[in-house]
Amino acid sequence: MATIQIGENEQHPDLALVASARTGDVQAFETLVNKYDRQIFRIAQHITQNREDAQDVVQDAFLKAYEKLDQFQGNSKFYTWLVRIAVNESLMRLRKRRTGKMVSIDDDIETEEGSVPRDLADWSPNPEQNYGQAELAEILRKTIQGLPHGFRIVFVLRDVDGLSTEETAETLGLSVPAVKSRLLRARLQLRERLSRYFRQKKAGEK
Amino acid sequence: MTCTEFLALLDEVIDDEVSAQTRSLVREHLKGCDHCEVTLNTTLKTIEIYRDHDIYEFPDSVRQRLHDVIIARCKNGC
Numbered sequence: 001m002a003t004i005q006i007g008e009n010e011q012h013p014d015l016a017l018v019a020s021a022r023t024g025d026v027q028a029f030e031t032l033v034n035k036y037d038r039q040i041f042r043i044a045q046h047i048t049q050n051r052e053d054a055q056d057v058v059q060d061a062f063l064k065a066y067e068k069l070d071q072f073q074g075n076s077k078f079y080t081w082l083v084r085i086a087v088n089e090s091l092m093r094l095r096k097r098r099t100g101k102m103v104s105i106d107d108d109i110e111t112e113e114g115s116v117p118r119d120l121a122d123w124s125p126n127p128e129q130n131y132g133q134a135e136l137a138e139i140l141r142k143t144i145q146g147l148p149h150g151f152r153i154v155f156v157l158r159d160v161d162g163l164s165t166e167e168t169a170e171t172l173g174l175s176v177p178a179v180k181s182r183l184l185r186a187r188l189q190l191r192e193r194l195s196r197y198f199r200q201k202k203a204g205e206k
Numbered sequence: 207m208t209c210t211e212f213l214a215l216l217d218e219v220i221d222d223e224v225s226a227q228t229r230s231l232v233r234e235h236l237k238g239c240d241h242c243e244v245t246l247n248t249t250l251k252t253i254e255i256y257r258d259h260d261i262y263e264f265p266d267s268v269r270q271r272l273h274d275v276i277i278a279r280c281k282n283g284c
Contacts, residue, residue: 026280033276038264045262055268062276116213117245124247128255140261159253184217191245191252198248 014078022069033062036079039161040086046156047090049145050097057093061086076170080163084171087153094149117188119195127198143193151186158183207235212242220250 014035020028037058044057064085065072072081128136144152157168158179169179212235218224219232236243 026277029280030273030277033273037269037272041264042260042262051262054262055272059272059275063279066276066280117241120241120244122244122247123251127251137259137261140256140259144256144261155256160256180217187217187220187249187252190256191249194252194255195248198251 012077015074018069018072018074018078021066029062029066032078032082036082037062039079040082043083043086043153043156043161044090044093046144046152047087047149048093048097050093053090053093053097057086057089061089064089077167080167080171083157083161083163087171117192119192119199121195121199123195123198127194130198139194139197143190143197146193147186147189151182151189154179154182155186155190159187207231209235209239209242212236212239213245216246216249219246220253 014032017028017032021032040061041054041058044061045051045054048054048057061082065082068085072078131139144155147155153172154168154174157163157171158165163171165176165179165183168174168183169176172179174182212219212232215224215228215232219229224232236246
């Protein structure tokens with residue numbers, strides 16, 4: 001994933017947009033919406049697993065961010081601050097769907113499944129070649145939806161969205177060791193589950 | 207290096223956070239261990255495939271509708 005390295009003394013370009021938005025420049029805020037709405041939608045969809053909820057989260061997270069721009073300290077990146085708002089909004093939506101049951105990123109993580117690799121078949125040459133775009137997307141959706149959401153969120157922020165371990169920890173209010181432990185288990189569980197689809201077939205196997 | 211030791215280092219290996227000395231021990235282990243090599247390669251592929259494929263559609267028409275609502279409400283002071 002392409003990342004832009006910014007030197008210690010260089011200001012992140014988002015900060016200037018935030019400063020303008022604070023003075024009422026809605027166009028500056030619109031630039032931030034355009035820049036990050038896809039990522040926010042993806043994160044919300046991964047957490048809520050519901051398209052309408054994810055769309056509502058995009059709307060509510062940006063509106064809340066706009067309302068609270070004065071509270072943004074600039075100690076962290078604007079994006080990680082925005083993600084934190086979106087994660088909280090997503091968990092709230094999930095709670096509503098589950099009729100008020102408390103939902104946290106600690107739910108359902110007590111599983112040993114997939115901590116040790118069992119399916120050790122290779123996937124070569126390239127599993128993507130064996131599936132059409134829509135079929136592959138369905139496999140990837142089904143597979144990641146089966147993960148406990150405390151693992152799924154960590155995997156999505158860290159590996160798909162490209163946040164650092166520290167940023168992921170800060171965003172989710174977890175310790176760095178907790179993020180590391182969840183990330184390893186998420187990666188291994190996903191790998192194990194995908195292997196059911198992607199494993200290289202031995203001669204004679206259907 | 208044993209397979210268990212390799213597995214404990216898997217994330218650091220993937221994220222390239224190991225020292226040169228550990229990297230060489232890992233390389234040595236992988237040369238003689240097909241299972242760990244497959245685990246590493248397929249885990250790398252797992253990450254890559256999720257990174258490269260947007261599995262949830264976010265159509266432009268929906269984006270535009272949400273933008274219009276967000277910006278209209280920002281203009282009205284939310």
